[in-house]
Amino acid sequence: MNVRLYLLQRATALVMVPLIVGHLAIIFYATRQGLTAADILGRTRGSLGWALYYVAFVLAASVHGAIGVRGIAMEWGGLWGRALDLMMWAFGIVLAGLGLRAVYAVVI
Amino acid sequence: MSEAVAETRPGKAVEKIIDVSIWRGQGDEGRYETFRVPMRESQTVLDIVTHVQRHLDPTLSYRFACRVGVCGSCAMTVNGRPRWTCRTHVSKVVENGKLEIGPLANLPVIKDLAADMTPFFEKWQEAKGTFKPTKSRDDALPEISPQTAERRLIDAAIECINCGVCFSACDTVRWNEDYMGPAALNRAWTLVNDVRDGGNAGRIFAVAQGGGCHACHTHQSCEQHCPVGLNPTASIAGLKRRTMQAYIRGDLE
Numbered sequence: 549m550n551v552r553l554y555l556l557q558r559a560t561a562l563v564m565v566p567l568i569v570g571h572l573a574i575i576f577y578a579t580r581q582g583l584t585a586a587d588i589l590g591r592t593r594g595s596l597g598w599a600l601y602y603v604a605f606v607l608a609a610s611v612h613g614a615i616g617v618r619g620i621a622m623e624w625g626g627l628w629g630r631a632l633d634l635m636m637w638a639f640g641i642v643l644a645g646l647g648l649r650a651v652y653a654v655v656i
Numbered sequence: 657m658s659e660a661v662a663e664t665r666p667g668k669a670v671e672k673i674i675d676v677s678i679w680r681g682q683g684d685e686g687r688y689e690t691f692r693v694p695m696r697e698s699q700t701v702l703d704i705v706t707h708v709q710r711h712l713d714p715t716l717s718y719r720f721a722c723r724v725g726v727c728g729s730c731a732m733t734v735n736g737r738p739r740w741t742c743r744t745h746v747s748k749v750v751e752n753g754k755l756e757i758g759p760l761a762n763l764p765v766i767k768d769l770a771a772d773m774t775p776f777f778e779k780w781q782e783a784k785g786t787f788k789p790t791k792s793r794d795d796a797l798p799e800i801s802p803q804t805a806e807r808r809l810i811d812a813a814i815e816c817i818n819c820g821v822c823f824s825a826c827d828t829v830r831w832n833e834d835y836m837g838p839a840a841l842n843r844a845w846t847l848v849n850d851v852r853d854g855g856n857a858g859r860i861f862a863v864a865q866g867g868g869c870h871a872c873h874t875h876q877s878c879e880q881h882c883p884v885g886l887n888p889t890a891s892i893a894g895l896k897r898r899t900m901q902a903y904i905r906g907d908l909e
Contacts, residue, residue: 551903554870554896623831 553615560612567605592654599655606647614640670694674750676704678716679758682767688756689713701741701749702730705757705769718769725883728819732769733758738824740817740883760824776820779836784862785843788855798852806849813846813891815884822878822888834867838878838888841869845891848898860895860902869895 549557578588592598618636621627627635674695677688691708702720709716720730725743732741734749735756746755763771780786791798800807822838823829829837836844844863847853863869869892878888902908 549870550866550868551864551870551899551908555900555903623828 549615549619553618557612557615560608563604563608564612567601567608570601571605589654593656595655599651602651602655603648606644606651610640610644610647613643668696668698670696672753674746675754676708677754677756678705678708678769679765680716680768681765683765686765686768688758695746695750697747699746701732701734701739701744701746701755701757704746704755705732705741716769717767726817728817731760731819731821731824731883733761733824738821738881740819740821743883760820762824762826762829763820771820771824773820776818776823776837776839779823779840780843782862782867783836783840783844784855784859785840785847786855787847787850788853790852790854800851804851806851809849809894810846813842813886813888816842816886817884819883821881821883825877825881827875827877828871828873832867832871835871836863836867836869838872838892841872841895842886842888842891845894848895857907860899861908863895864899864903864908869899872896 577583614636617639618632621635622632672695673692675690676693677690679686680689681687691712693704693707693712696703702723705716705718706720709718718730718732720742721727722729723742725740728740730741731738733739733756734741734744735751735754737749738760739749741757749755757769759765759769760771763773763775766772802808802811816839818839820839822842826835826838828835841863844859847859848856872889872892874889874893876887876889879886879890882888899908
């Protein structure tokens with residue numbers, strides 16, 4: 549890991565900390581208040597705030613996770629060089645794609 | 657298995673006989689061979705190895721020089737942990753009357769207990785661990801107060817004896833062959849703080865690359881095993897801060 553990846557991973561962790569706390573609080577609130585899927589969708593559909601919240605979360609998690617998996621693939625999987633970086637990009641893009649698709653499903 | 661020779665030498669009395677398994681072989685090939693060695697008061701692991709070579713098997717290869725914990729030559733793996741053998745008492749590490757002695761891990765083996773230190777010192781070169789002078793012999797010697805922040809940081813890291821114990825103990829060195837390792841980065845940190853040195857631009861750039869300080873996982877095995885009580889992890893953390901500052905300022909590109 550070079551300084552750029554190191555900094556990106558720390559910066560995305562910093563972004564995620566408050567988002568994770570909020571995400572967990574929302575989960576507890578939704579289950580304790582007995583909100584149905586329809587209730588939740590009623591609040592998220594068309595909401596710019598929720599869209600921005602979860603888009604930021606998905607992007608930060610994708611970057612953070614891809615860099616982390618890159619480290620594991622190199623140290624434990626023996627991947628290196630171009631293949632290692634391609635794997636990182638592919639993992640990050642797939643993660644971001646899946647996450648953004650889920651965000652799209654609840655806000656649009 | 658070789659039997660211990662009858663003890664006729666003067667010296668401290670034999671307390672008991674212990675089984676000592678010693679790695680024998682060249683390169684990747686080898687096996688542990690067991691010797692029965694008399695254990696004595698205040699005996700070091702290096703004394704044990706020397707006893708085996710002098711009395712039981714003269715073909716045993718190992719490396720040592722000063723015998724007093726200064727030169728850093730005699731590090732080996734003792735009962736699974738890297739140690740400086742000249743300052744490791746047998747009584748402190750023997751387990752159930754047994755001792756297993758192997759070469760340092762994470763390095764190629766030349767023969768028996770002698771590890772090839774070449775990769776270890778190549779990493780020192782990669783981390784730019786050499787002093788780059790900024791003055792000539794005609795200039796006055798710079799005065800450096802022991803109280804300055806830079807000198808204090810150097811003091812905390814400078815006493816490395818280059819034994820390779822931290823390199824051998826490090827998980828990241830084992831997993832990542834590009835990683836420079838704790839000793840080389842610790843050395844780079846002492847030079848980063850040396851106000852007389854002029855090589856920091858290249859050094860900070862070198863340790864900010866793939867195998868540099870950011871590969872460290874902060875497991876602190878180096879700090880745990882360092883025989884002279886240094887904390888290379890702290891030095892590496894210092895390098896991480898310094899490289900991040902340089903990157904943010906745009907000094908690295």
